[in-house]
Amino acid sequence: MSKPKISFLSQGEIEDIHNTSLQVLANTGVKVESKKALAILKEAGAKVDYEKHHVTIPRNLVEEALNRAPKTIKYAARNPKYDFMLDKKEPHFCAHGGSPFALDWESGKSRYLTASDVARCYSREVRWGI
Structure with a gap:
């Protein structure tokens, strides 16, 4: 196939x-x-x-x-049986509802996403959304 x-x-x-x-x-x-x-x-x-x-x-x-x-990225699932590697060789498609977490660039720590984080993603300076 x-x-x-x-x-x-x-x-x-x-x-x-x-x-x-x-x-x-x-x-x-x-x-x-x-x-x-x-x-x-x-x-x-x-x-x-x-x-x-x-x-x-x-x-x-x-x-x-x-x-x-890195040339490949491992997407780790909660169950390792569903892990997969992302590389340039094959397309991967998935539904994505957005992450409930954000990486705080100043502290380097993960935290829950806020409304202002989402608003920043849709500001004039940024051209993509979550």
């Missing part, structure tokens, strides 16, 4: 998006509110303006981070 395959973009289109994203990060930059994240980015080699909470991230820094990122 063959596995389903789906492709929305050509390899060239993917590379164009990647290269344009790298240019935006290096030239335009991003706004980062977390003081801890600003310090980590500065230490890693990004140009940081603490007063404006603005960061520009050079291409090599992004590429190093991508190379260090």
Whole structure:
């Protein structure tokens, strides 16, 4: 039995998006509110303006981070029998109602999601939802 395959973009289109994203990060930059994240980015080699909470991230820094990122991710179920590995080889689909928890970026601890967390996900600065 063959596995389903789906492709929305050509390899060239993917590379164009990647290269344009790298240019935006290096030239335009991003706004980062977390003081801890600003310090980590500065230490890693990004140009940081603490007063404006603005960061520009050079291409090599992004590429190093991508190379260090895991190639597969284990999704662990409560029952290990239902664990699965997510990789680039196969598509995975699932229903998702959202997590009741959030990772607090300042403390590094998991906590229950608040209404303001959800509102931040739908703010002008953020373009995705939970």
